Amino acid sequence: MNLTVNIGNGIFHNPVCVASGTFGYGSEYESLIDLNKLGAIFTKAVTLEPRTGNEIPRIIETPSGILNSIGLANVGVKRFVQEKISFLEKLPCATVVNVAGSTENEYIEVIKNLENCKSIWGYEINVSCPNVKHGGLAFGTNPFQIENLTKLLRQATPKPLIIKLTPNVTDITTIAKAAQDGGADAVSCINTLIGMVIDTQKKVTVLPMKTGGLSGPAIRPVGVALTYKVSRAVSIPVIGIGGIMDADDAIQYLLAGASAIQVGTGNFVDPSMAVNVLEGIKKYSERENINSINEFHSFIQ
Amino acid sequence: MQQFSANIFSNSKISNCFYEMVFSWKPNTIPLPGQFVTIRAEPNTSPLLRRPFALSGFYESKKRCSIIYQKRGPVTTLLAGKSPDEQIDIIGPLGNPFPIPGKKNKAILIAGGTGIGPVVFLCSRLKNLNLEYISIFGAKTKSSIPDNQFIKQNFVICTDDGSAGYKGTTTDYLKSISNLMTSDTILFACGPQPMLKSCNDFACSHKLPCYVSVEQIMACGVGACMGCAIKITKEPGFARACKEGPVFKSTEIDWN
Ligand SMILES: Cc1cc2nc3c(=O)[nH]c(=O)nc-3n(C[C@H](O)[C@H](O)[C@H](O)COP(=O)(O)OP(=O)(O)OC[C@H]3O[C@@H](n4cnc5c(N)ncnc54)[C@H](O)[C@@H]3O)c2cc1C
Ligand SMILES: Cc1cc2nc3c(=O)[nH]c(=O)nc-3n(C[C@H](O)[C@H](O)[C@H](O)COP(=O)(O)O)c2cc1C
Ligand code: FES
Numbered sequence: 001m002n003l004t005v006n007i008g009n010g011i012f013h014n015p016v017c018v019a020s021g022t023f024g025y026g027s028e029y030e031s032l033i034d035l036n037k038l039g040a041i042f043t044k045a046v047t048l049e050p051r052t053g054n055e056i057p058r059i060i061e062t063p064s065g066i067l068n069s070i071g072l073a074n075v076g077v078k079r080f081v082q083e084k085i086s087f088l089e090k091l092p093c094a095t096v097v098n099v100a101g102s103t104e105n106e107y108i109e110v111i112k113n114l115e116n117c118k119s120i121w122g123y124e125i126n127v128s129c130p131n132v133k134h135g136g137l138a139f140g141t142n143p144f145q146i147e148n149l150t151k152l153l154r155q156a157t158p159k160p161l162i163i164k165l166t167p168n169v170t171d172i173t174t175i176a177k178a179a180q181d182g183g184a185d186a187v188s189c190i191n192t193l194i195g196m197v198i199d200t201q202k203k204v205t206v207l208p209m210k211t212g213g214l215s216g217p218a219i220r221p222v223g224v225a226l227t228y229k230v231s232r233a234v235s236i237p238v239i240g241i242g243g244i245m246d247a248d249d250a251i252q253y254l255l256a257g258a259s260a261i262q263v264g265t266g267n268f269v270d271p272s273m274a275v276n277v278l279e280g281i282k283k284y285s286e287r288e289n290i291n292s293i294n295e296f297h298s299f300i301q
Numbered sequence: 302m303q304q305f306s307a308n309i310f311s312n313s314k315i316s317n318c319f320y321e322m323v324f325s326w327k328p329n330t331i332p333l334p335g336q337f338v339t340i341r342a343e344p345n346t347s348p349l350l351r352r353p354f355a356l357s358g359f360y361e362s363k364k365r366c367s368i369i370y371q372k373r374g375p376v377t378t379l380l381a382g383k384s385p386d387e388q389i390d391i392i393g394p395l396g397n398p399f400p401i402p403g404k405k406n407k408a409i410l411i412a413g414g415t416g417i418g419p420v421v422f423l424c425s426r427l428k429n430l431n432l433e434y435i436s437i438f439g440a441k442t443k444s445s446i447p448d449n450q451f452i453k454q455n456f457v458i459c460t461d462d463g464s465a466g467y468k469g470t471t472t473d474y475l476k477s478i479s480n481l482m483t484s485d486t487i488l489f490a491c492g493p494q495p496m497l498k499s500c501n502d503f504a505c506s507h508k509l510p511c512y513v514s515v516e517q518i519m520a521c522g523v524g525a526c527m528g529c530a531i532k533i534t535k536e537p538g539f540a541r542a543c544k545e546g547p548v549f550k551s552t553e554i555d556w557n
Contacts (some may be wrong), residue, residue, distance in 0.1 A: 024525030031302050032392070032523070052537045059520045059528040064346040066520060067488075073527040073539070217346040245346060268521045269341065269349060270390070271304060 001285045002292045005260045006130035007237050008160035008185030010121050012039035012094055012260055015293055016250065016278040019174065019241055019264030020045060020098035020124060020164075021070065025084040026091065037278060039260060041096035043084070043179065045126050046114075047099075048106045050076030055208035060197055065218030065243075066265055067195045072129065073101050077113040085117050094121035096162065100129050104149055111156045122160030125153060127250045128168075128191045128213075140166040140191075143178035149180025164188040165230065167219075172226050180234045188239040188262065189230050190223050200295040216265040217243040224256050228300070231257025245273065247280020254281070255297035302330040302523065304392045312333060312383050315447040316440075318371050319417070320381050323355070326366040330394055332356050334423035335491075335514055335548045338368070339522040340391030342379035351392065352376045353519050353543070354528045355491070357418035358425060369418040369447065395434055395522055396547045399423050399489055399512055400428070406485050407436040411500055412456075413492025419446065419514055420491050435478070439471035439496070472499040482507050490514070490551075501551035511551040517542040532557075 003014040017040040023029060026041045031102025035041070075083065080097075088095040089173050097120055101107040103151060107125065114120055127140035127149065139145050146163065153161055165172055166204035167190040176187050192213025197206045205211075223242020229236040240253030241262040250261045266273040307324040315321045326332070339351035358367040372381045383389065397452030399419070402408045408427055412420035416437060427434045438456040440446050443464035459474050467474050471492070488511035490500040497513045504511030520528040524544035532555035533540045540546060540553075 022521070022526060024521075024523075028521070028523045028525040032304050044525075052538065052539050053527055053530060056530055056532070056539075057518055058530060059518050059526075061348065061350055064349060066350060068520070068526075068528060070527045073530070186545065216349055265349070265520075269351060270344075271392070271523075 001282060001290070003282070005293055007162070007259070008122065009158070010094065010160040013092070014039040014278055015254070015260035016274050017096075017239070017260055018040060018264045018267055018274050019262035020126065021263040022267045025080075025088065026095075027087045029267070029271055033275050034093050037275050038093040040096050040121065040264060041086075041088065041091070042096045042098050042124055044074050045072045045100040046074055046077050046080050046110055047072060047100045047101060048077055048109050050074065050079065055209065059099050060198060060206050060212070062195065062214065063218060065214050065216035067207065067212040067214050068192070069207045069212035071209070077110045081113060081117060085119060089119035093301065095119060096122050096124050098124045098126050098164070100126040102129055105154055107149065107157050108152055110216070111153060113210065115157060121154070122162065122185070123157065124162040124164050124188055125149070126164050126191070128164070128166045135151060138166060138168070140175060141169050143174045145273065146175055147178040147182040150179050150184050154183035160185045162186045162188055164191055165226075166191045167222060167226055168194050173229055176230045176234050184236060186237040186239060186259070187189055187230060187234065188241055189227050190219070190242050193219055193222065215243070217245055219243050220252075225253050227253055227258050228256040244268070244277065247277045247284060250277045250281060251284055251296070254293065255300050257297055259293055302392060302395055303330070304390070306388045307391045309383055309385050309387050309389060311385055312380070314381070315369070315449055317444040319445070319447045320372060321367060321369050321447070322380065322383070323365050323367045324389065326359065328394070331361065332366060332394035333361050333391055333398035334426050335398035335419050336394040336396050337547060338366075338391050338395060338481070339519070340376070340380070341390040341539065342383070348375040348379070349488065350520055351522060353395075353522055355419035355514065355547070356394070356423075357421045359422070369421065371415045383413050392522060396543055397545070398553045399514070399548050401426065402432060402487050404432065406432070406487050407483060408432060409432055409475070409486060409488050410436040411439075411475065411488065411490040411492070411496070413439045413496040415516070416491030416493070416496075416514065417452070420489070420516055421449075423489060425451065428455065431505055435481070437471045439492070471496060472503060475500070475503055479496060479507070482509060488512070497551070498556045501554070501556060504551055511546055513551045513554065514547045515542050515549060515554070516547070519543050
């Protein structure tokens with residue numbers, strides 16, 4: 001079985017990655033799993049300036065899922081380069097930096113600050129943050145803004161550029177196409193769904209920011225459906241994300257059209273989940289006589 | 302820290318709300334009072350997240366650990382239904398322990414509600430080291446007090462309704478022994494937020510150092526998700542309960 005995945009001018013050894021925001025900067029999980037077995041680590045979002053994050057509580061469990069409102073808490077790009085890169089550098093798996101910003105310039109500046117780090121494989125662009133220049137609506141909801149942002153970032157780096165799609169739009173395929181037209185090498189599908197939980201006794205929302213991002217097994221059928229749709233709308237690779245808890249879940253994404261997958265919330269539940277998913281994909285491929293990731297795509301029309 | 306499948310040796314109801322579970326400890330690292338583990342009770346998707354529990358004891362010769370927990374929701378209900386010889390998925394030890402006081406110090410240990418576990422662990426450590434301490438445990442009523450020899454022998458019991466021990470809260474009791482405070486006294490507390498806040502107020506007014514162990518909802522437990530933030534007075538304004546804590550100097554916490 002050939003497990004490699006090609007994205008732009010880059011390669012993942014295998015299709016099993018860990019999702020941004022659920023795996024810190026890698027070192028947090030060092031003593032719990034063999035990081036060498038991962039296809040790629042997608043870092044916590046990195047912004048130009050450090051961010052302390054949102055008010056507390058930031059997490060609440062929902063049926064088969066969690067609602068989070070972390071608020072992109074991160075050390076900022078300068079400290080990321082000074083403190084976090086050296087650990088990721090030593091790993092054989094790819095390091096993909098998740099980049100967030102609220103203006104186009106912020107995204108570009110973050111990438112400029114990272115371009116000299118040879119060990120960074122590429123970038124995943126988190127376009128779900130409010131775009132302060134355009135009335136606070138997320139970049140990810142407007143195809144024109146997406147295409148424009150992708151073009152600008154394309155000029156800023158020759159490295160693989162992945163646009164992470166938000167499911168909180170009417171038609172995700174137009175956004176995916178806009179990313180492709182702007183020059184993206186792949187799209188990640190999906191970020192969290194907007195959700196709300198209300199405490200009926202206190203008559204207040206449980207999260208101080210009112211809404212949060214829903215993730216975990218509850219969103220998996222949504223992620224699989226959108227991966228299916230997007231992979232038919234674009235020719236660039238799709239990275240499937242959402243509620244993956246075991247190999248079977250991941251295989252659903254591969255069959256739906258994904259070329260790689262990310263385990264997110266699953267890492268919290270069982271840190272060895274990504275490694276187990278990889279083993280399960282290998283066993284399944286052997287049993288079903290599947291020899292490459294692309295072969296997964298031939299079954300479902 | 303290590304993830305392991307622990308064998309349950311015993312799991313018993315020790316009061317109207319508390320259970321005590323003893324399980325095997327596989328890591329080579331010896332856990333310390335104030336440290337915690339995260340537990341996945343069943344490989345289900347609901348309840349989903351692991352839950353944090355502070356350790357209440359470590360029995361080195363047998364390589365066993367214990368927790369004291371309150372049955373209050375889905376995961377603790379699953380835990381309460383476990384029988385000896387069943388397995389549970391554990392990650393630990395996690396977080397920073399309580400500092401151990403010196404020979405000249407006098408430790409005052411204050412536990413409320415689910416904070417009893419780590420305080421029992423700390424108390425047994427101080428006892429083994431022959432250090433001086435006063436331990437206080439606060440409960441609503443007599444039937445909430447764990448049926449545990451160690452607690453009965455080593456703790457001053459306070460109940461809100463006066464049905465056992467001192468009538469009043471742990472802080473009321475603390476105030477009643479104000480005259481025992483010296484410049485060498487150190488406070489250690491674990492329990493509900495309002496109790497921790499009053500311990501901090503008491504410590505500040507008597508100019509005593511105070512260490513508190515905080516409880517915050519956690520997702521990863523290992524410092525990766527930033528979900529367990531608590532407010533602190535220093536920059537950057539937040540700290541992770543699972544990584545920088547759960548034990549903090551009480552003056553570092555923003556109590557507003
Ligand atoms: C470091 C740490 C140590 C802990 N040690 C112990 C312990 O020794 N014994 C014990 O019984 N409990 C302890 N807890 C709390 C324990 O994690 C919760 O009781 C547990 O998560 C409840 O799970 P559940 O599914 O049964 O109930 P849930 O439905 O998840 O929760 C029931 C209630 O408890 C509250 N709660 C849930 N999780 C937490 C939490 N992490 N902190 C504070 N409140 C919470 C919820 O808001 C809810 O009101 C500790 C928490 C932390 C962070
Ligand atoms: C606590 C938490 C923090 C997250 N932080 C980020 C982030 O910084 N950037 C980002 O692009 N996605 C972030 N995500 C979204 C995940 O990367 C992923 O897209 C989503 O959780 C769905 O996958 P899952 O169901 O496997 O968790 C976060 C998710 C969670 C649960
Ligand atoms: S629980 Fe994830 S950082 Fe503390």
